[in-house]
Amino acid sequence: MDLKTMPQWMRLLVPLVTVPFHMVVLLLAAAVVANSMPPPSSAPRSGCPSTCGEVNITYPFGIGDDCAWPGGSDNFTVTCDHSYSPPRPYLSVYDNHHLYEIINISVETGEVRIFSGFASICFASSNTTDEMRGWYLNYSGSPFLVSPTGNQFTAIGGNTLAFMEGREDLTYYTGCVTSSITLDAAAGDGDDCTGLGCCQTRVAGNLSYVHIYWKNNLVQTPINNAWSYSPCGYAFLAxxxxxxxxxxDLLRNGTDTFASRVGKRSIPVVLDWAIRNGSCQSASSACASSNSYCVNATQGPGYLCKCSQGYAGNPYATGPDDGCTNIDECARPTDFPCNGECKDTQGSYExxxxxGYESDGDPKEKPCRPKLSTSAKLIIGITVGASVLFFIILGTGVCYMLKRIELEAIERKNGSEKLKNVRTLQIFRKEELDKITMNNSVPLGKGGFGEVHKGVLPDKTEVAVKASIEVTKGTLDKFVEEVEIQSGMMHKNILKLLGCCLRVDVPLLVYEYAAKGSLKDLLHGKNDDGQPREPLTLRSRLDIAIGCAQGLAYMHSYTENGIQHADVKPDNILLDGGLVPKISDFGLSKVSVVGKDYTKNVxxxxxxxxxxxxETGRLTPKSDVYSFGIVLLELISRRPAVDGSESSIVRQFKSVYEQADDNNTGKELFxxxxxxxxxxxxxxxxxxxxMRCLKDNVNERPAMVSVASALVILKDSWEETGQGFSSPPPPPPPIK
Structure with a gap:
């Protein structure tokens, strides 16, 4: 029969079976004497023993008649067993399983530490046991509760499941599981108990009754799949x-087991105690010392007594030597510092x-120093003030110089020496850009290397400030080339680079502002956000196509040596408020050099x-022509290109226009x-x-100048005929 299912009269008989006979005699004698004596006083009588063996027994605990605090269910009586040498103290309030030996008592914290036992289970096979023993602690109706902050529930074993229930109504349950099929799989010595050979968990508060056991019901069979190396499991509150x-601790080598090493006097358990009968407002408060006060118990009903500040001792006792007595703070300089002369007072110190000495504040905190005359103080003050001012000025100057040297080094790292001759490039200071962008308060989006922010120059010109690549020795030439290319081009359809800031870790580039964003966003919606696309007329699309073509033609034919963009796509075509296209992002652009059309990195x-x-790594102006041909298809179809060797719209349009019949039309694709x-x-x-721009043979593709001219002629003819062709349109200019 389980203890929790026993009738109350049977629980009272359990101690007579499990407690040694001589302890039963002691307890019965104590009970008879207690019932025959008059009610005790609120303080220990004179002559009460203050120790049992090596343990101090401090009031409200007491040994013998009228030596412990009275109070109904509160029982602080200690039994001192002199059959041991030295004698051992036990709590006279005992549970239904065992009397517990006191390790020590603390009136300061309201705790008592006792020696505890453990539950164990040993297996003869994976599903048969040759020993299964639970463990109980029952202090119901006593001043004692298991400390939830001072204890934890622990289980040890290769494959163990231990349970713990608590409280008088058995409403608290918890458990611990360990799993370590082999010894090598277990935690290492000294490791935390996280389930590999051992498990630990916190316990709840308000526990006066605790029962540790191994199975939930009488028919359940515990299982231990690790029994071959770890036949026994143990569980305890400690x-x-x-x-x-x-x-x-997982092994059993003959008689050497965890149980044999721990024994009955090793596992400590912390109990919280308090005066449970009454409250701080009770007339019969146990706080007997005149220099004490009352506080509520940390758990459960009742209260504790504390010594007032500046006093130490036993707040439950009276008398000049037994209660809360004055602390001599001067004898404890570590705890009560004094930089001058210390004088003890009742409850405090001076x-x-x-x-001849003085302090700038309280000598308990500030040191004492010799007093000075007014003139000496004045001289010292002037000297110190001048010195401080000098060093502040010196330090400020040094800091300024070091900062300037640091910024100049960063500026040189970012290519200032190579860019100083670019006359069209304005150099901004970081402070200027912070003011221009209002400390980056208006983000426009995210570029390839960082965020882009909107700004306004002092002349009200709107700009976009963008982080460039981080400049290193390996990327310096690339960065300088990109800046030189952009700053050297002056065309209405090329995004203008106005300036840069080099005194920052990552250079900042200042561009003219394109209010409408990218052509990609205009054609296909921003980030596929589901918002309806902005209407775009045929005239606007023609103007965008012509502007892009003219910008690329300018780059190819009207700049010194010619420049290939190398990354023409709708993402890199920006639009201002009037939908004027601006070709941008020249990070991959190349200056034409005779005999150097090929590149290693495609x-x-x-x-x-x-x-x-x-396929070949050969980059020419006709490479930009090919990319522009796809942009043209996107403009008239408003369909995005798709990843692959060729975009889907390229295949669709080629299937229409590369047939022998010249009368074919792509009407369904528009x-x-x-x-x-x-x-x-x-x-x-x-x-x-x-389609001519997308020819596989590079030599059959038209030059960008011819493409731009053809688009202008088509638009002019369209407008002259009333925005529609009554007859076939004029042929495009010849391919060059």
């Missing part, structure tokens, strides 16, 4: 920090500087990349918003122009 795991965006460039019947012929001509 003071937090007492147990440190050792693999040895600290003052000796004659980089760019695959859907727009010239297949000849991708954006419905612009595919008016009268405009189909012109859209077909734009598509055919794009």
């Amino acid at each position: 003071e937090k920090g007492w147990y440190r795991f050792s693999r040895r 600290c003052s500087c000796r004659a 980089v760019g965006c695959l859907p727009y990349m010239d297949p000849v460039y991708k 954006d419905k918003d612009i595919a008016a019947e009268e405009d189909i012929p012109m859209l077909d001509e734009i598509a055919k122009l794009a």
Whole structure:
């Protein structure tokens, strides 16, 4: 029968079976004497023993008649067993399983530490046991509760499941599981108990009754799949920090086991105690000392007594030597500092500087020093003040110089020496850009290397400030080339680089502001956010195409040596408030050099990349023409390119226009918003122009100058005929 299912009369008989006979005699005698004596007083009578063996027994605990605090269910009586040498103290309030030996008592913290036992289970096979023993602690109706902060529940074993229930109504349950099928799989010696050979968990408060056991019901069979090396498991409640795991505890080598090493007087448990009958407002308060006060118990009902500040001792006792007595703070300088002369007072102490000395504050905190005359103080003050001022000025100057040297080094690292001759480039200071961008308060988005912020120059010009690449020895030439290329181009369809800031870890580039964002966002929506796309007329699309073509033609034919962009795509075509296109992002751009058309590193965006460039590494102006051809198809179809060797719209348009029949039309591929019947012929001509740009043979592709001219002629003819062709449009200019 389980203890929790026993009737109350049977629980009372359990101690007579499990407690040694001589302890039963002691307890019965104590009970008879207690019932025959008059009610005790609120303080120990004279002559009460103050020790039992090596343990101090401090009131409200007491040994013998009228020596412990009275109070109904509160029982602080201690039984001193003189059959041991030295004698051992036991709590006279005992549970239904065992009398517990006192290790020590603390009136300061309201705790008593006792020696405890453990539960054990040993297996003869994986599912048969040859020993199974639980463990109980029952202090119901006593002043004692298991400390939730001072204890923890621990289980040890290779494959163990231990349970713990608590409280008088058995409403508290917890458990611990360990799993370590082999010894090598267990935690190492000294490791935390996290389930590999040992498990530890916290316990709840308000526990006067605790029962540790191994199975939930009478028919359940515990299982131990690690019994071959760890046949026994153990579970116990112990003071937090007492147990440190050792693999040895999992083994049974003959008679050497965890149980044999621990014995009955090793496992400490912390109990919280308090005066449970009454409260701080009770007339019969146990706080007997005149220099004491009452506080509520940390758990459960009742209260504790504390000595007032400046006093120490036993707040439950009276008398000049037994209660709370004055602390001599002067004898404890570590705890009560004094930088001068110390004088003890009742409940406190005084600290003052000796004659001829003074302190800037309280001598308990500030040192004492010799007093000075007014003139001496004045001279010292002037000297110290001047010295401080001098060093402040000196330090400020040194800091300024060091900061300037540091910034100049950063500026040189970012290419200032190579860029100083670029006359069109304005150099900004970091402080200027902070003011221009209002400390980066208006973000525009995220570029390839950092965020882009909007700013306004003093002349009200709107700009975009963008972080460039981080400049290192390996990237310096690339950064300088990109800045030189951009600053050297002056065309309405090239995004203008206004200046840069080099005195920062990552250079900042200042561009003209493109209010409408990228062509990609305009055509396909921003980040596929589901918002309706902005209407875009055929005229606007023609103007965007012409502007892009003219910008690229300028780069190829009208700059010194010629420049290839190498990354033409809608993402890199920005639009200002009037939808004027601005070609941007020249990070991959190259200056044409005779005999150096080939590059080792082929980089760019695959859907727009010239297949000849991708396969051979040969980059020419015709590579930009190919990419622009895809942009033209996106403008008239409003369909995005798709990753692959060729974009899906390229394949779709080629399937229409590369057939032998010249009368084929791509009407079904055109954006419905612009595919008016009268405009189909012109859209077909734009598509055919794009097909010429996408020729596999580089030499068959038109130059960007010819592409730009063809687009201008198509637009002019379209406008002259009333925005629609009544007859076939004029042929495009010859390919160059």
